[in-house]
Amino acid sequence: MxxxxxxxxxxxxxxxxxxxxxxxxxxxxxxxxxxxxxxxxxxxxxxxxxxxxxxxxxxxxxxxxxxxxxxxxxxxxxxxxxxxxxxxxxxDEDGPVVLAAQVHADGFRAALVGLGGRIVATTPSCEAVDADPAKVLGAAVEAGADLLRRTGRRCVGAGLAVPSAVTAPEGLALNPLHLAWPVGAPVREIFAERVRAAGLDGPAFAANDVNAAALAEHRHGAGRGARDLLCVATGHRGVGGALVLDGRLHTGSSGLALEVGHLTVNPEGRPCHCGSRGCLDVEADPLALLTTAGREPGPEGSLLQQANELIRDEYADPVVRTAAEALIDRLGLGLAGLVNILNPDRIILGGLHRTLLDTDPERLRAVVTDRSLWGHSGGVPILACSLDHNSLVGAAELAWQPVLDDPLAALSGG
Missing domain, CATH: 1.10.10.10 (Winged helix-like DNA-binding domain superfamily/Winged helix DNA-binding domain)
Structure with missing residues (x-):
């Protein structure tokens, strides 16, 4: 000195x-x-x-x-x-972006997402998903690369959301049940290869779509401020769940935590893809609503769109109302079981579950309160997800994380 x-x-x-x-x-x-x-x-x-x-x-x-x-x-x-x-x-609204891609049963979409969860540019949703994941992911990356060329933005990473449990750190899609992809497809490796082949900078990541949605909602949406956040959602097919603990996504020992779709909520219910019967996955998704209401899925629009329109346009029909109430009760049973196990301080619902909550919030909350120990002690707030394209934004959050961890190293390549 x-x-x-x-x-x-x-x-x-x-x-x-x-x-x-x-x-x-x-x-x-x-x-x-x-x-x-x-x-x-x-x-x-x-x-x-x-x-x-x-x-x-x-x-x-x-x-x-x-x-x-x-x-x-x-x-x-x-x-x-x-x-x-x-x-x-x-x-900085003119700052770098990440490429985000989401694949679901009815198509895929790519977007550029800046800091703050801001979608800078997005492609129209493609409504065809090839049985070869390499073709789908290659098309998604090329669509994103075209957005980058047209906007002139700097890319610092890429994130992918898929409707499957995804192992960590390998990035294998273990159960792409609603896609014709092979079980265990190495989606992160394929995605990373396509990102490199397109000449894009930064690392590439992959995660389950509901995990991604939960992360986005916790940082930028309805989950902001929650300490232990439970997210349950149904999009195009099936039901997924995710948990954020102390600001970090809880993925378990190998990325497979919170496979909530296989909670039994109707023991005499529909056969499930997992081999069981009456799982949340087949009792509380858009196809379940259409089937319970006696409606055949039509060729126009996704199953989610058809289910939402059925509730919006025909809820006065007693058959439709009864079908929606049946789904609300089954969803409530599943949520009550999760509340008993996880004791979250907030629940957020996405996809068709958001529509069911908006349609009859008191019925859903009453089921959860009646069937859960923690519900009797004061209740758990149940809110609707608030972000558009939250799985896309969450995929982007995966790619932004290295920058958030160490901005200097991430942007200098060190």
Missing amino acids: SGKADPRPAGEGTTSRARLDRGRGALGPALELVHTGRAPTRAVLTAELGVTRATAGAVAAELEALGLIRVDARPGAAAGSQGRPSHRLTV
Whole structure:
């Protein structure tokens, strides 16, 4: 030590170098706070990080220099406020993006997604899914690469959401039941190869579509602020579930946690693909609603679209109403069992389940309360998912995670 006194006030850091080192360690946490909207100003960022104003300023400046956020040094003060207003922090709308792709039973879609869960550009949904996953994923990546060429944006990674349990870290699709893909298809490896072949930068990831949706909703949607978030959803076929614990997706020891579709909710019910009978997967999805209402699926539109339209347009029909109530009761039984096991502080529902909740929220909540121990102790909030294309946004979150963990390393390739 030189023995020289630091002329700056106590608490402002001993040297610029030390401040810079601390700031670099805070880059990832700071970016995540701005990314999720939890640090709209530099003052909030300072408090959330537990650092000095000078360090928070250095962190924000470095993230801005990396093209990830913008710092508004001249924000307008709110009417009636006192003191100098804090610098406003937002994600850079012209910054880098990630490529996100989602495959489901009725098609696939690609998109470019920026920080903040913002969809920058998207392709129309393709309504054909080949039995060869390499063809589907190749087409999705090429569609995304075309978006990148047209927008001129920098790509820093890619994420894929599929309707199957996906092992970690291998990325094998173990049960693509509603696709004609082979069991155990190496979707992450195929996707990564197609991303590299298209000349795109950054790592590639793959996950179950409901896991991806839960992650997106927790960071940007109806799950924001929840500590232990349970997400249950049915899209085009089947039922999926996901759990976010302390801000991180809970995937179990090998990526296969929360296969909620195979909870039995009707012991004498329909045969399930898993070999059992009466599983949530076949008792509370769009096909189950159409079948229970005595309607044959039509050639126009996805099963999800047909089921939603049936409730929207014909709920006054006693047969349709009875069918919807039967699905609500079965869904409630499944949710009650999950509440007893997991004790979440919030439940969010997506796809057709969101429509059922909107249609008769009191019936669903009553079933969950009546059948769950924790429901009797005060109830668990049950909300509708709020993001459009939440599985796409969640696939993007997978690709953004390395940048959130270490922005400097991720963007420099180090």
